[in-house]
Amino acid sequence: MTLSKPSQRPSNPRFSSGPCAKRPGWNPDAIGDAFLGRSHRSKEGKARLKLAISKTRELLGLPGDYHIGIMPGSDTGAFEAALWSLLGARGVDVLAWESFGKGWVTDVVKHLRVEDVRVIEADYGALPDLGAVDFSRDVVFTWNGTTSGVRVPDGRWIADNREGLTLIDATSAIFAQPIDWAKADVVTYSWQKVLGGEGAHGMLILSPRAVARLESHTPPWPLPKLFRLVKKGKVDAAIFEGETINTPSMLCVEDYLDALAWAETVDGLQGLMARANANAGVLFDWIARTPWVANLAIDPATRSNTSVCLKIVDPEVLALPAAEHAAFVKALALRLEAEGVAFDIGSYRDAPPGLRIWTGATVETGDLVALTPWLDWAFSAGKEKLR
Structure with missing residues (x-):
């Protein structure tokens, strides 16, 4: 059954890995x-x-x-x-x-x-x-x-x-x-x-x-x-x-x-690194409690705190032929883009099919907190279409 759409949306849905989100409060x-x-x-x-x-x-x-x-x-x-x-x-x-x-x-x-x-x-x-x-x-x-x-x-x-x-x-x-x-x-x-x-x-x-x-x-x-x-x-x-x-x-x-x-206003280099760590931590915590997804990086010590790459490990999706698996993941990302909650989070063109979410210092932690229920919703919607 498809989950209900979450009520809260990220204030800034820009999670692209480059060019990345502008710093908070930026305007021309x-x-x-x-x-x-x-x-x-x-x-x-x-x-x-x-x-x-x-x-x-x-x-x-x-x-x-x-x-x-x-x-x-x-x-x-x-x-x-x-x-x-x-x-x-x-x-x-x-x-x-x-x-x-x-x-x-x-x-x-x-x-x-x-x-x-x-x-x-x-x-x-x-x-x-x-x-x-x-x-x-x-x-x-x-x-x-x-x-x-x-x-x-x-x-x-x-x-x-x-x-x-x-x-x-x-x-x-x-x-x-x-x-x-x-x-x-x-x-x-x-x-x-x-x-x-x-x-x-x-x-x-x-x-x-x-x-x-x-x-x-x-x-x-x-x-x-x-x-x-x-x-x-x-x-x-x-x-x-x-x-x-x-x-x-x-x-x-x-x-x-x-x-x-x-x-300089966010405590310089240490502040930038702390922001990225906090952002990645939101996704790492969500991955730990979410059975359908895993971090592409196998060793926790090598997991990026800026470009968090995800793979779908749900058995039903894994069992799909390669082309259908890739299409499922692409549709998931497009579903989120259509809702205006996450732009440009598909994996890089040469990488395995999956998601890539930028968590660098210019992303606000609250936007990642708001994003994770939408990821669950988009996956459940895709699973419903398989049935």
Whole structure:
């Protein structure tokens, strides 16, 4: 029997995993003073870009000798710039357990064609064997697997005395999960995830070890202009002081500054992480008492607190042929969208059929509390149609 529709609705039904919900209380007036119609290379334009960099350093508590740059192409562009500019000096271990990690495998193996590559993989829901990583080599991985909901539990598995660099795609982890900066040589992310900013811009963070690599190693392949981080044998310091490689959107920059200012009002980095933990906790508690659903991430220690991925484990639904199972899950998500209570929560296109609900810091905990009865309702409605 189909459950009755819940009486309470989420105030904000935006649970997309990217672009993610804007910060609470956001409206277009928040970016009304954006520096528009002027050159980003003007004194004032560079000041806004440099402010975004300095505020980022402050919020993340980055060491003073780490470089921070604003890059084109969102997290993808920032990470591609790192791969193309830094790899090739030594062998590479690439870890992959979900869609984006597999994408980096493709880049390293098929496009850059690094000669000495080891691919260490795992299926959706699990981490690869972290103990198999050789830190005499460069290591490429995602800190949080956005499309599987599986994250590395911490940075303790990364060797302190490593010879290679760690290149980390942290776009759905940073600001929500603690990152040990002593273990991180390259970190990238986009504004559109935990802080709910706009797309098209990425952030590139480099340790002194990464800078030393840039200045001592010339990649064996041609570098597109958008990836060039070195000028006359030295790291291009201007990039890390607000002089972007190409023209940024100053509207998006102002929106990022607004998000950083909001973060300060919720107790900074610790407050952002606490919000994400509380949000994910609502779903974890609901999963624990709900027999038809399970977390895609098998090990509780690796479960993401931002991109919570769910699989349906109801025996009747599991018994459906693969195409019908996928159609059932898709219909469940569309049913919630039609009711206006949850948008964009279907699993990523390459992931197993399921749901993916964003629980980052810009989502309000009360909206997730209101969502869970709707999830039960949508499932019961789907089961009724099977009968």
